[in-house]
Amino acid sequence: MKLGENIRGFTVVAEPTNSGGGRCVWSFAEQGGRQYFIKQFLDPKWPTEQSMGSPASKARRREVCHEFEKRHNEVNNRINGKVAGGGNLVTATHFFREGTTYYKVTDRVAAEAAKDLTKFTDRQTVVVLRTLFMSMRLLHRAGIVHGDLKPANVLLQRSSTADLYTAKMIDFDDSYLTGDPPPPDQIVGDQQYGAPEWLRYVKQDPGVDAGHLTLAADIFTLGLMTHVYLVGELPGYDRSKFGAPSEAVWAGQSLVLSGQLHPKTRDLVASMVSSDIAARPTIESIIKIFEDDRVVQLGGSEPTVPLTPEARSGEGSATGRVKINMSGGSTPSRVPPPRPSRPAEGPSRVRINFDPKK
Amino acid sequence: MDANSISLKYAVDIVFCIDVTGSMYPVLDQVKEGALTFHKRLEDSMAAKDKAISKLRLRVVAYRDFADKPSNALEQSAFFTMPGQAGEFESFVSRLRAGDGGDEPESGLEALAVALHSDWERGLDRRRHIVALFTDASAHPLGTGSSAATYPQAAPATIDDLLEVWGYGGGQSAAMENAAKRLLLFAPDTTPWNEIAADWNNTIYVPSRAGEGLSEIEFTEIIDAISNSI
Numbered sequence: 131m132k133l134g135e136n137i138r139g140f141t142v143v144a145e146p147t148n149s150g151g152g153r154c155v156w157s158f159a160e161q162g163g164r165q166y167f168i169k170q171f172l173d174p175k176w177p178t179e180q181s182m183g184s185p186a187s188k189a190r191r192r193e194v195c196h197e198f199e200k201r202h203n204e205v206n207n208r209i210n211g212k213v214a215g216g217g218n219l220v221t222a223t224h225f226f227r228e229g230t231t232y233y234k235v236t237d238r239v240a241a242e243a244a245k246d247l248t249k250f251t252d253r254q255t256v257v258v259l260r261t262l263f264m265s266m267r268l269l270h271r272a273g274i275v276h277g278d279l280k281p282a283n284v285l286l287q288r289s290s291t292a293d294l295y296t297a298k299m300i301d302f303d304d305s306y307l308t309g310d311p312p313p314p315d316q317i318v319g320d321q322q323y324g325a326p327e328w329l330r331y332v333k334q335d336p337g338v339d340a341g342h343l344t345l346a347a348d349i350f351t352l353g354l355m356t357h358v359y360l361v362g363e364l365p366g367y368d369r370s371k372f373g374a375p376s377e378a379v380w381a382g383q384s385l386v387l388s389g390q391l392h393p394k395t396r397d398l399v400a401s402m403v404s405s406d407i408a409a410r411p412t413i414e415s416i417i418k419i420f421e422d423d424r425v426v427q428l429g430g431s432e433p434t435v436p437l438t439p440e441a442r443s444g445e446g447s448a449t450g451r452v453k454i455n456m457s458g459g460s461t462p463s464r465v466p467p468p469r470p471s472r473p474a475e476g477p478s479r480v481r482i483n484f485d486p487k488k
Numbered sequence: 489m490d491a492n493s494i495s496l497k498y499a500v501d502i503v504f505c506i507d508v509t510g511s512m513y514p515v516l517d518q519v520k521e522g523a524l525t526f527h528k529r530l531e532d533s534m535a536a537k538d539k540a541i542s543k544l545r546l547r548v549v550a551y552r553d554f555a556d557k558p559s560n561a562l563e564q565s566a567f568f569t570m571p572g573q574a575g576e577f578e579s580f581v582s583r584l585r586a587g588d589g590g591d592e593p594e595s596g597l598e599a600l601a602v603a604l605h606s607d608w609e610r611g612l613d614r615r616r617h618i619v620a621l622f623t624d625a626s627a628h629p630l631g632t633g634s635s636a637a638t639y640p641q642a643a644p645a646t647i648d649d650l651l652e653v654w655g656y657g658g659g660q661s662a663a664m665e666n667a668a669k670r671l672l673l674f675a676p677d678t679t680p681w682n683e684i685a686a687d688w689n690n691t692i693y694v695p696s697r698a699g700e701g702l703s704e705i706e707f708t709e710i711i712d713a714i715s716n717s718i
Contacts, residue, residue: 174656177687187648190656230687231686315665316667321539372495373495
């Protein structure tokens with residue numbers, strides 16, 4: 131793919147790049163005055179008559195291509211057909227092969243990914259999260275695991291009629307049917323946002339097989355993202371021992387959720403990031419809880435004692451944390467509230483005292 | 489449970505396959521500079537994403553032309569583990585000088601074959617095996633100059649055979665793991681590079697433009713190819 135190249139009627143209008151893309155090169159394109167996002171897949175390559183290789187080699191490579199097409203069409207058909215109307219799923223408008231190479235085209239969305247929503251008003255925040263959850267519901271009703279959910283794959287689009295943003299979910303190229311993921315050496319996922327069963331699958335832990343990679347893996351990720359969106363950072367875990375939340379949860383360690391979260395949200399996120407796959411809520415029940423606008427409100431008291439280094443969650447520390455025991459064994463224990471790394475009250479959010487005794 | 493045993497460990501091996509013929513003189517210093525600062529930049533990029541590489545190794549395969557001067561047509565190093573062997577890597581790279589090669593084409597396919605047959609890391613949880621090839625010239629057909637004693641045994645007879653060494657999903661004869669490998673080609677839009685770019689999977693092709701040489705963007709592409717995919 132080159133700048134200026136015409137690929138099946140799409141003119142490439144920006145220098146193609148691999149930046150932000152794992153197994154693809156991408157760019158922007160135009161067709162009939164309309165803007166598109168175009169992605170060139172690096173694997174597989176269809177052998178043409180002029181291609182290198184023996185007839186036997188070409189036959190084997192074409193088998194791989196047929197399997198690739200089948201998997202993509204299966205996911206695309208489920209998203210585009212059965213769950214049509216999901217305008218917040220940025221799905222492929224075109225999927226085709228040109229010569230040896232496969233391409234996917236989507237509408238170009240005038241939107242950007244957000245690191246978090248801490249500068250948003252409560253109203254803006256609840257609209258983003260509801261639209262994100264509803265997109266996830268469309269996927270899950272179709273039996274599809276997104277597979278590579280992370281903030282970079284959720285774009286926020288400003289409404290043309292109100293000071294609100296909707297969440298646009300992108301990149302379904304690594305999606306799979308629930309319980310039927312790619313092999314461990316090929317499955318994609320983000321180290322920071324992956325579920326513990328994803329990590330165990332990648333590491334080929336004998337206690338986990340493909341059947342464990344279900345819609346609940348997305349729910350774990352969504353729990354981490356909800357925490358990040360609301361308070362600006364991942365839940366806390368012992369960073370001196372673990373590289374990611376999934377590692378800590380797999381080891382039976384507790385994630386430390388922000389005490390700023392509304393109690394209902396805190397309980398919800400705690401269940402979403404549970405090590406017990408069966409204990410995680412469905413997307414339907416998450417949406418139900420978020421019908422209440424108040425659940426995005428932040429509260430908690432001013433911190434007075436620094437968070438222990440072991441439980442620090444990131445560069446910044448949220449306030450008023452409550453340690454949740456995910457193993458379900460002993461009583462949840464409290465840890466001292468941490469030192470704040472950002473103003474206790476953001477510019478747009480109203481701080482609520484959730485504790486009626488204060 | 490032992491935290492060390494459950495953490496996800498990534499191994500990254502990179503082979504810089506560099507044309508060091510006379511025509512590369514204007515850009516070789518850029519390539520060397522990019523290679524020498526590479527591991528620090530990659531480390532910074534990974535840290536920014538809150539990720540880490542457990543084991544990083546770099547290797548160099550420098551080439552000229554077996555048809556011109558077989559004695560200096562290939563200079564190759566072993567893998568150097570970073571950062572512990574950074575000094576040895578720097579020493580090897582610093583010794584590379586642009587010269588000889590005669591007219592193009594050069595022995596790029598032989599060098600590529602040597603690179604593909606590197607002693608790739610097979611352990612840890614996830615692996616990324618990258619060959620980054622830099623050239624401003626086309627390449628001889630495989631076998632050119634094969635009577636020389638220095639001609640690499642790793643080089644197959646034809647480009648069809650070289651494709652099998654590169655491999656594809658489900659292939660049986662590949663030297664590299666299909667999911668782990670990437671080929672980054674910084675080469676002119678000529679044969680055989682444009683044909684390889686068309687037919688080989690997991691290949692990112694950045695055609696060089698006449699007179700522009702190589703630029704900063706090349707090493708950024710390599711870093712992106714690693715840090716975005718693990």
